[in-house]
Amino acid sequence: MNVQEAFLAQSQVCADFGSPFTSRLCRLVAERLAPGDPVADRVLNWPGNPAGRADALPLRLAGALHGLIVENRAPALAAVYPPNDGHVSDDTLWDAVLVAFRDHAEFLLARLDQPPQTNECQRSSGLCPGFLTVAARFGLPLVLSELGASAGVNQVWDRFEYRFGDAQWGEDASPVKIAPDWSGPPPPIGPVEVLARAGCDRAPPDLSAEADRLRLESFVFADQPERMARLRAAMRLAQEAEIRVVERDALDWLRERLALRFPGAAHVVYHSIFWQYLDAAAQDRASGWMSRAGQDASETAPLAWLRFEGDGNAPGGALLLTLWPTGETQLIGRMDFHGRWVHWTGWR
Numbered sequence: 154m155n156v157q158e159a160f161l162a163q164s165q166v167c168a169d170f171g172s173p174f175t176s177r178l179c180r181l182v183a184e185r186l187a188p189g190d191p192v193a194d195r196v197l198n199w200p201g202n203p204a205g206r207a208d209a210l211p212l213r214l215a216g217a218l219h220g221l222i223v224e225n226r227a228p229a230l231a232a233v234y235p236p237n238d239g240h241v242s243d244d245t246l247w248d249a250v251l252v253a254f255r256d257h258a259e260f261l262l263a264r265l266d267q268p269p270q271t272n273e274c275q276r277s278s279g280l281c282p283g284f285l286t287v288a289a290r291f292g293l294p295l296v297l298s299e300l301g302a303s304a305g306v307n308q309v310w311d312r313f314e315y316r317f318g319d320a321q322w323g324e325d326a327s328p329v330k331i332a333p334d335w336s337g338p339p340p341p342i343g344p345v346e347v348l349a350r351a352g353c354d355r356a357p358p359d360l361s362a363e364a365d366r367l368r369l370e371s372f373v374f375a376d377q378p379e380r381m382a383r384l385r386a387a388m389r390l391a392q393e394a395e396i397r398v399v400e401r402d403a404l405d406w407l408r409e410r411l412a413l414r415f416p417g418a419a420h421v422v423y424h425s426i427f428w429q430y431l432d433a434a435a436q437d438r439a440s441g442w443m444s445r446a447g448q449d450a451s452e453t454a455p456l457a458w459l460r461f462e463g464d465g466n467a468p469g470g471a472l473l474l475t476l477w478p479t480g481e482t483q484l485i486g487r488m489d490f491h492g493r494w495v496h497w498t499g500w501r
Contacts, residue, residue, distance in 0.1 A: 156196060156210065157183045159203035163211035170491055172374035174235050178218070179211050181247050192254040192261050206429060209269050212372065217264035218253060220371035226260065227253050235376040264371075270358065271372045272303035274387035275380070275492030276425045276461060277310040278333035279472045282317065282340035283459040283485060284310065284421065286474060286500050289341035291455050293419045294348045298410045300403045301427030302352025304360050304369060305396035306387035311347055312394070313387070317497070328386035337486065337497035348418050350396070353406040357398035360388050380491070403427070404435055404442075411446040416454050423459040426470070426490065447477030461488055474500065 154162070160183035167176035188194050196214060203210035221227040222234050233241045233249045254261065288295060299308055314323040316332035320339035323331075358365035366388055373381045399406065407422070422443065428436065443458050450456040458475040472486040472495075486497040 154202065154204045156186075156199055156203050159205065160186075160211045163205055163215075166205060167374065170374070171493070172376055174238060174376035175215055175374045177243070177246070178215060178250075181243060181250070182211070182214065185247055190251075190254050191258045192265075195262055195265055210265075212269040213265050213267070214261075215374075216269055216368075216372040217261045218250065219373075219375050220264055220368065221253060221257055221260065222375065223367050223370045227257060229253075236378075238376075267368075269372050270303055270356070270369065272306045272358070272369055272384065272387075273425075273491055274306045274310075274313070274329060274383055275331055275333070276488070277307050277313060278315070278331055278492035279461055279486055279488035279495050279497075280307060280423060280425060280459065281310050281313070281315055281322070281331075282495070282497060282499075283423070283472060283474055284345060285322065285340045285343065286485065287419050287421055287455075287457045287459070287476070288345045289343055290476065290500065291419045291452065293417065293453075293455070294346035296348050296415045296418045296420045297350040297352075298407070298420065298422045299350075299352035300407060300422065300424040301430070302354050302357065302398045304358040304365070304388065304391060305352050305398045306384070306391050307425065308350045308352055308396050308398075309387065309390045309394050311345060312390050317495075327390075329383055329390065331383075331492070333489075333492055334494035335497065336495070338499055340497065340499060348415075351410070352396075352398045353401040353403055354398050355400070355402065357400055360392045360396070403431070404439055407439055408442055411442055411456075414454065419455045419457055421457040421459055425461040426463070428460065428462045443475070444480070447475075447480055450477035452478065463490070468496070469494070476500075 160179045164176045164179035186193055199210050201208045222231050230249050230253045233246050313329040313331050314327040317339050318335040320342055322342050447456050456477040461470055461472050464471040469487045469489045474485050475482040485499055488495045
């Protein structure tokens with residue numbers, strides 16, 4: 154896939170994800186970007202694979218430009234960005250982008266060197282029902298281990314308020330309100346006790362650092378203010394809970410976590426849109442370690458593997474749950490990649 158094709162493909166993805174502005178921006182880059190300045194030349198001569206599932210070049214550029222907005226660096230660009238873009242022509246928007254390329258080249262080039270990083274708290278739309286299922290199945294408190302945790306906002310999933318159709322769960326006063334378009338039966342509503350939570354990431358953002366928080370915000374699509382508000386509120390909750398994501402290789406960390414014993418608790422290993430970043434050999438190793446750890450599980454010290462990942466099927470991605478000591482795996486639902494809807498089937 155070449156650079157132009159990558160931006161056109163990302164334009165369609167953004168349209169499907171409810172971001173017409175980012176879709177428009179990616180289309181303009183595909184149609185109009187020409188060599189002649191450092192930022193354009195860097196994009197057009199990208200040395201790797203620019204595709205969304207590889208280097209994600211379109212998201213790097215979109216996030217870099219939005220970073221100028223969230224950091225208040227480019228008032229002229231902000232004037233044509235949401236919510237001010239309603240009557241802005243393609244020509245006017247593109248002219249402002251080119252000015253940003255020229256005036257903020259150093260910032261943009263530095264950001265292009267870094268892969269995108271998101272922490273989509275609305276994916277707890279499907280993760281939370283999975284945790285509720287584990288708690289209901291075993292009647293035990295939970296110990297949480299998250300792979301690819303980013304800043305850790307989905308480690309405080311139990312501090313959000315949820316609406317699952319007509320069912321409600323969570324903290325009524327939470328600033329994070331999650332109400333996906335829900336289909337299917339309600340999840341098992343009941344109390345959940347979390348004994349411990351931990352997570353790892355190759356490059357975890359530090360929520361105590363304003364620069365890291367702003368960078369996470371920059372990867373929220375510029376025309377999705379509700380999503381931005383949820384992220385900001387979730388980051389505050391994670392800070393208050395003193396969540397600390399360790400900087401580790403995921404497989405090394407997983408092996409260490411699986412070596413621990415948690416009698417009287419259900420150990421839940423979980424991840425969301427993480428698996429695709431492992432090569433086939435790493436996936437096989439992780440799966441093997443989970444299976445071997447499951448052999449030591451019992452009804453009083455069970456192991457669960459909850460994951461939300463793309464599986465090549467539509468719509469959305471798969472919510473899969475494996476429970477040991479039986480080792481049974483079930484598809485418990487499907488979810489939009491940003492958690493906007495959940496098609497729930499549950500554990501049967």
